[in-house]
Amino acid sequence: MKIAIITFPGSNCDQDCHRSIELAGGSPSYVWHRETSLRGADAVIVPGGFAHGDYLRPGAIARFSPIMDAVTAFGEEGGVVVGICNGFQVLCEAGMLPGALLRNESLSFQSHHCRLRVERTDSVFTSGYRKRQVLGMPLSHADGSYYADAGTLAVLEEERRVLFRYCDAQGNASAEANPNGSLKNIAGIVNARGNVLGMMPHPDRAIEAVLGSVDGLPFFESIVGAVAREEVA
Amino acid sequence: MMAGHAPGNGRAPGAGNPRSPATLEAPHPRPGDPAITPELVEDHGLSPDEYAQIRRIMGRQPTFTELGVFSAMWSEHCGYKNSKRLLRLLPTQAPWVIQGPGENAGVIDVGGGHALAFKIESHNHPSAVEPYQGAATGIGGILRDVFTMGARPVATLNSLHFGDLDRPRVRYLFGGVVKGIGDYGNCVGIPSAGGEVYFDRGYEDNPIVNAMCLGLMRTDDLIRGTAEGVGNTLMAVGARTGRDGIHGATFASEELSEGDDEASRPQVQVGDPFTEKLLLEASLELIASGHIVGIQDMGAAGLTSSGVEMAGRSGTGVEMDVALVPVREAGMTPYEILLSESQERMLVVAEAGKEDAVREILEKWELEAETIGSVTATGSFRVLEDGVAVADIPALPLTEGCPTYERQGEEGDEVRALRQMDIAAHTDPPAGLEDAFLRVVGSPNVASKQWVYEQYDTTVRANSIERPGGDAGVIRIPGTKRGVAASTDCNGRHTYLNPRAGAMGAVAEAARNVACTGAVPMAITNCLNFGSPLKPHIQHQFREAVLGMRDACAFLETPVTGGNVSFYNETDGKAVYPTPVIGMVGVIDDVETVVRHAFRDPGDPILLLGSNTGELGGSEYLYVLHGLVAGEPPPVDLAAERALQRCILTMAQLRLLKSAHDVASGGLAATLAECCLGRPRTGRSVGAAVNFADPLPDTALLFGEDHGRAVITCAPEDADRLLLHAENYGVPCARIGTVTEPGAPLEIETPSSRLRLEAETLRKRYYGVIPDIMNQAG
């Protein structure tokens, strides 16, 4: 189970993802953004950070990096692609996921613990969770307010493509639990085929009790397990 | 003052050959350079005596360019002329110190083959002019100081002091500074591990913005900022040189005065954190490659100080041609290129013949690298423009020859009166004890800094064991069980009233914060923020603070490995409180044993280590309830302080502690409230029932800021063991209460009063006050 972690010059969470995959039993390797091949990887992670500084719009420039053609093709063939935080922004800009991530409603960078509700467990990303389980993990971003037009949102809901929603301790997706103004408290979505996921919070920072949470570990275990069982192309 | 540029200022690469025979010629004034007049010398911050000394060193009149170089190198910022003699008194040695003062950052051995590089820097003046960029570039500079040592930055901290938050200007500065620190550090991907924020009218016009960075490396990866090996190549790396910040080093060494905003504009430096990130990765890769022998940030006084200091440290000379330096704007003069403080630039000394290999690494990181000169054996700092000499100065006198002064100091009358004031007459709470309690806990100085640290990425790199919000930050050394801890502290009111006791207190508090997490305090870096050293009362403050720091560091065995002096923090003659900020670092062997500040389980006994003496001098209570900054600040009993810290460390190592929290600003009231409230968002708050028997007035007991104390809890069955350990260390220890249920109130009983503070009321005060003030418009 080789899992490629795409590194841009401004990636900051590449090592966090590396360790997460290792802890989940997979074998991670880095792929530099200027490369053009995924070198036979079984899954791809686009990690957090500030890919190319992101002064214009997060992810806007990253999608032109040479490796992104390979990532896009891999996703179109049904390969598992995960974008976390900046990775989510990159996948939206690249058109692999619908919608966009706008400036947080507070206009500030926000870095704190958040809670997520698992919306479904029949996905390659969430099979390790219980239905409606409430997860705790850090989030850390300035542009995480998920936006899509009404039509797109309706499709996302109808096709059950929202995997994670911000919620309170009781699992209610309330306005108070929404950290950034995301429509419908959306924290993570998948594409129509269900093989490409983007999420703003950081499961990669919730993998050890000593860091305050292990709720991110099942996420990586789900992916490693699914790829190992070849559930996905 | 800036001269227009001369014609023929060619920029073609290779236009000048730094090794051509023409370089032997002495520099002539450039066409268009202003004449050297006494006024021009004064404008450069040099006294007539200093200028005479320059003439002696040069054996002739300096050129305009040379005058600029001297001015920068002999500024307070680079030359430490008013502080050097006193700073020599500080203890700098210990077996674990690998690099003491004098380098870009200090380095200590933290065990397991790892070394910790750390340093603190001020960016006060730039932040007063443009808070966002000023603070951002402060973070940028301190990161470069650390990664040029070969260490990967793993955390930043900051120490911020502002005027009272009810002023719109202060809110603007505070908001801008916090955003600037956050945006820069977040983009580079360095977690914030902590800091402090104080608000007091003593900082009304001059905010103090200090940034600290910690970096980790293998002990054998250390590299120093030297220019060794004659014939090696000087390369300018990173961002292009623009006209920003010209004369920043001199500017940082002068008072601000009314209307400076306008004049200071061209000096605003804009930060580019993405370029910094590239520079960080490229530098570490360069150092690992072995192709370079030295590297240094072009910080204050840019190319000048980096070139001169690198030559100075290795006893060589350097020669460079400014026409080869990549510039952002056309027509820059040598003077401007040498003194520009454009950010995100480095000077690299590459081994001769390895230039292409160096360039290749930089190219991967999309950075420019230009050969601009070479290391020489001449011992001089020689600068050409298109092959024509414009400056040639012996390097050593520029660094070591900077005149140093120790002026006569004397305590100011005003402070003496305040210090000697009988504060006993002002200790009664005007509207009762409960009101006082809530006002102290709800004072912006004591209240949660959540609004600040949630704008900083605190979890990136997944090694943040203890994040901001507790006593000290703790960062795991990647791939190990070990951790490093750090805290920044300085109570400016204490140092104002008594600089010696205040500085000792800052060291003691910083060490205590580190010890409360279970980490052993190891060493400090410091940032000394003062007014004009030319004034006797400031000179007195400075001397006293240095002596207090010396005594505390020597006794607590936490040597000084470096720091920064920032003088002239004055506006219209009014200086800030003397603010010697201490950045303490420590080491913990196993991060699983980290102790946190919050109470945990109902039924746990609460114990107080140390004794209550009820020191209200310079307290938050007096300021908030009586508007006073007066009285003798709490004295520090170093022996008691050391015993307390060792005692806590032993208890932590034995895993007997369920929580530990030191007592500082706001006294026991603040500490107990924080222990009950725990962390925002994740933590649950609990109640407590506490009972004091001390025969002290209620306000002195609850709000006194006596040093040498900590509030700890343990499992019920361990209480007796804790008491025994405390006795062994000679530390007074009393059981003062019990943790109660979540949602229960904090109940406190003293010999004369009973207080009941509802959890929700405390929570609102503690977490609400800063966001409420900042979210109000204007």
Place this chain on the structure above:
Amino acid sequence: MTRFTVEVLVTPRPGLLDPQGKAIHHALSSLGYDAVEDVRVGKAIYLEVAAATPEDARERAEEMCRKLLANPVTEDFRITAEADGTAP
């Protein structure tokens, strides 16, 4: 080839929440500027482009907008091109 300054104004699409505009509106109101009824905030990008004609410069800029400068999901853009000298 002439050098043109192309002004590209990128603005949030109508209907989209614009927290920055909202914050400025709020701040202006509390400063007493009651006459302000709405505020929207976008980006102003100035490109110095070498091109044969203003139309040519504009066309290139339009392509850059479509590819990079604006996000079609959330932003609209407008372009003006002038021969050099007018840029700020």
Place this chain on the structure above:
Amino acid sequence: MTRFTVEVLVTPRPGLLDPQGKAIHHALSSLGYDAVEDVRVGKAIYLEVAAATPEDARERAEEMCRKLLANPVTEDFRITAEADGTAP
């Protein structure tokens, strides 16, 4: 009173580093747009203001710029006002 749309363009002062412009320039170059010689980025702010005349609207906006919209230390601004209907 008429409703005017005031366009305020806030740009970084000349000489100051503009990292955003630099990054966009770099990206455009690597996309092959070699004709782009420089890029500067600022803010475009649209104010809907009730005022008697365009001059009046512009004057108010100028005051708002001085007070709030532009940072005099790092930014310049330009203002145009048009009767409603043209805002994006």
